[in-house]
Amino acid sequence: MSVSNSFRLGSPDVFPPAERHVYLDAASVGLSHKGGAEAISKWQNALAEEGTIAFDEQAEVECLDNLNAATASLFNATxxxxxxxxxxxVLMQSLAWAVMPESGSRIIATDITHPSTIYPWMRVSDHTGAQVHWIRADDSQTIDPDELEASIDDSTSVVCLSQCEYGTGQQYDLKRFADKAHRHGAILVVDATQSAGQVPVDACSGVDAVATSTYKWLCGPFGTGMMYVSPALQQLNPGILGWRSHKDMWDFQADRLELANNAKRYEFGTMAYGTAFGATESVRHLLETGIENVAAHNAQVSKHLIAGLQDLGAEVLGPKDDANRSATVAVRFPGKNSRDFAKTLKDANVIASLRRDFIRFSPHYYNNIDDIDQGLKAIKAAL
Ligand SMILES: Cc1ncc(COP(=O)(O)O)c(C=O)c1O
Structure with missing residues (x-):
């Protein structure tokens, strides 16, 4: 599908700042869905004005239901x-303490994964005596999927992956690693913070758990996270417990705890509930747009960016083939200090992130080809 250079799949009515900046930073913080941001303010203002008159106990029970339903659609789950x-x-932390990988077993992770994906498992391993087995990236920050798959064996208890790597956007085939993990009695747990909202995240691929925050590709707020857990993991004892863990949260009887008999047992306490209203709006918008459409649009924009950066002599990191990439593009500019260069770009209103020694561009569905051309022009001038 070829579209005009000015076409934004996520409309400027919903994402007004997309027309004011060359905003290529969804992997850090996505532009917020306008209606979502308004829903959060509305809830907060009503609470400030009326307290429990506006938000009573029934509302506190029901306030997450719509986000729960939208997330189930997003993850192809119930x-x-x-x-x-x-x-x-927090969700990954609770899961890691529920699973408690046994002494001597191996947790497989890549050395370019996000700290929040693997630190919870490292902490639990310190306690149980399990060990993290690192799959190392090559000089271009790419993980060899064959090496990753071959490392999963009978000693593996957990394969812990970020579906898309935060730095390079390398994307993994979840079914492939879920199948391999299951053949060896292990589980696949997935951090979808860099994938949910930009590529399909399918619970039916066999993943055992998927956790995400909402403020990146889901274009939602800080302060909300969602997790899919398989029926088997719904039987475990979560690592973080609180009053919401009880199947009737208004039971309030401290000397007995009956956990919810579904994934809700992984919920535990009071949160900034209004953020869930915002996240619901933004997830619904992505679902209405269609995640496959978002992925196709982003691939086209990202491909244009890669070609333009290569023309300017940049070293593009991560997989060479499109099939293993998402929209994120990490580059080094030969002879340039990435830190200084990222600042120069920001001054030119091209918003990207410095990560380690590279610059990360992450276009999303509110971007268009014109944004990329504008960004490339600024980069050329700065070089
Ligand atoms: C893959 C991944 N997981 C997790 C996080 C952050 O987790 P949280 O929102 O829980 O702080 C990030 C943030 O960059 C990320 O890229």
Whole structure:
């Protein structure tokens, strides 16, 4: 599908700042869905004005239901399989303590994964005596998927992957690694913070758990995270417990705890509930747009960016083939200090991120080809 250079799939009515900046930073913080941001303010203002008159106990029970349903659609799962809390990190932490990989077993992770994907598992391993086995990236920051697959064996308890790497956008085939993990009695746990909203995240691929925050590719707020957990993992004892973990959260009887008999047992406490209203709006918008359409649009924009950067002599990191990439593009400019260069770009209103020693561009569905051409022009001038 070829579209005009000015076409933004995520409309400027919903993402007005997309027309004011060359905003290529979804992997850091995505532009917020306008209606989502308004929903959060509305809730906060009503709470400030009226307290429990505006937000009573019934509302506190029901406030996550719409986000739960939207997340189930997003992950191709059922509502019973979804838990909501304040971030990917807390949900992954709770899961890691539930799974408690046994002494001597191996947790497979890449050395370019995000700290929040693997630190929870490292902490639990310190306690149980499990070990992290690192798959090392090559000089272009690429993981060899064959090496990753071959490393999964009978000693593996957990394969812990970010579906898209935060730095380079390298994308993994979840079914391939879920199948291999299961053949060896292991589980596949996935951090979708860099994938949910830009590429399909399919619970039916066999993944055992998927956790995400909402403020990147889902264009939602800080302060909300969602997790899919398989029926088997819904039987475990979560690592973080609180009053919301009880199947009737208004039970309030401290000397007994009956966990919810679905994924909700991984919810645990009061959160900034209004953020869930915002996240619901932004996830619904992505679902209405169609994640496949978003992925196709972003691939086209990202490909144009890569070609333009290569023409300017940049070294593009990550996989060479499109099939293993997402929209994120990480580059080094020979002879340039990435830190200084990222600042120069920001001054030219081209918004990207410095990560380690490279610059990361992450266009999303509110971007168009004209943005990329404008960004490339600024880069050329700065070089
Ligand atoms: C893959 C991945 N996981 C997790 C996080 C952050 O987690 P949290 O929102 O829980 O702080 C990031 C942020 O950059 C990320 O890229």
């Amino acid at each position: 509502v019973d399989d979804i838990a909501i809390a304040s971030s990917e990190t």
